[in-house]
Amino acid sequence: MIRINLLPAEKKPIRTTARQYLIGYVLCVVVTGLAIAFLWSNQTRTIETLQRRESELKAEAAKYAKYEKILQDLTKQKEIIEKKKEIIQGLEKDRDRMARVLALLSLWVPVDKVWFETVTITGDKVDVAGIALSNESVAEFMRNLEESPFVMRGSVVLAHSRQTSVGQRKLREYRLTWRMVPYSRVKESLAHKDKGQGSEEAQKPSPQTTFQAKPQG
Numbered sequence: 001m002i003r004i005n006l007l008p009a010e011k012k013p014i015r016t017t018a019r020q021y022l023i024g025y026v027l028c029v030v031v032t033g034l035a036i037a038f039l040w041s042n043q044t045r046t047i048e049t050l051q052r053r054e055s056e057l058k059a060e061a062a063k064y065a066k067y068e069k070i071l072q073d074l075t076k077q078k079e080i081i082e083k084k085k086e087i088i089q090g091l092e093k094d095r096d097r098m099a100r101v102l103a104l105l106s107l108w109v110p111v112d113k114v115w116f117e118t119v120t121i122t123g124d125k126v127d128v129a130g131i132a133l134s135n136e137s138v139a140e141f142m143r144n145l146e147e148s149p150f151v152m153r154g155s156v157v158l159a160h161s162r163q164t165s166v167g168q169r170k171l172r173e174y175r176l177t178w179r180m181v182p183y184s185r186v187k188e189s190l191a192h193k194d195k196g197q198g199s200e201e202a203q204k205p206s207p208q209t210t211f212q213a214k215p216q217g
Contacts, residue, residue, distance in 0.1 A: 097121055100150075100183065108144040113137035114174075124152075124182070129175040135161060138174045145178055149186050155179040 098121060105116060105128070114137050116130035132138045138161055145156045159175040 097180075101126055101180065104148065104150055108141065108148060110137055110140045110144070114141045121180075124180045125177060126180055127175070127177045129173075131164065131166065132161075132172045132174055134172055138172060138176075142176065145176070149189065150181050150183070152179040152181055 098119070101119060101121060105119070109116065113134075114130065114132040116128045118127075118129045120127040132141070138158065142156050142158065145151045146153070156176065156178040159177055161172050161174045164171055164173040
C-alpha cells in the first residue's frame with residue numbers, strides 16, 4: 001500500500017536578519033575607510049618626500065647658478081684680457097716693424113738726395129712717399145732697396161714720379177712700394193750662408209811649408 005503525504009513541508013527559519021546586514025555593511029565601510037586612509041597617508045608621505053626633494057634641488061640649483069654666474073663673469077674677463085693682450089702684441093709687433101723699417105730707410109735713402117714724408121706698413125707691404133732731387137736719385141734709392149736682403153726681390157715698384165715745386169726749387173715727388181722679408185728669414189738665410197762659407201773654407205787644402213836644406217860650405 002502506497003502512502004502519499006499531502007501535508008506541506010516544514011520550512012526552516014532564515015537566520016539572516018537586518019542586524020547581520022547592518023554589521024556587514026559597517027564592516028565594509030570600515031575596511032574601505034581604512035584602505036582609503038592608508039592610501040591617502042602613503043600618497044601624502046610621497047608628496048612630502050617629493051616636495052622636500054624639489055626644495056633641495058632648487059637650493060642646489062640656486063647654489064650652482066651662483067657659481068655659474070661667477071664662471072661666466074670670469075670667462076668674459078678672460079676674453080677681454082685675451083683681446084687686450086692680442087691688441088698689445090699687435091701694437092708691439094707693428095711698433096717693432098715700423099722701427100726696423102725706419103732704421104733701414106736711414107741706410108737705404110741716398111743722403112741729401114731723397115727724403116721720405118710718409119711711411120705706411122700693411123702686413124709685409126711698405127709704401128713710402130716723399131720728394132727727391134731728380135729721377136736719378138729715385139733710381140738710386142730703388143737700387144739700394146733691391147740690393148737689401150730685407151726687401152723681396154722684384155717687389156720694388158715705382159707708383160709715380162712727377163715734378164713738384166718746393167719754394168723756388170723744382171723737385172720730384174715720388175711714391176714707392178715694396179715687400180719686406182721677415183727678419184727671422186733674413187737671419188736664417190745669413191746663418192746658412194755663413195755655415196756654407198765655413199764648410200768651403202774647411203774643405204780647402206791647407207798650405208804646406210817646404211823646407212830646403214841649406215848647403216854646408
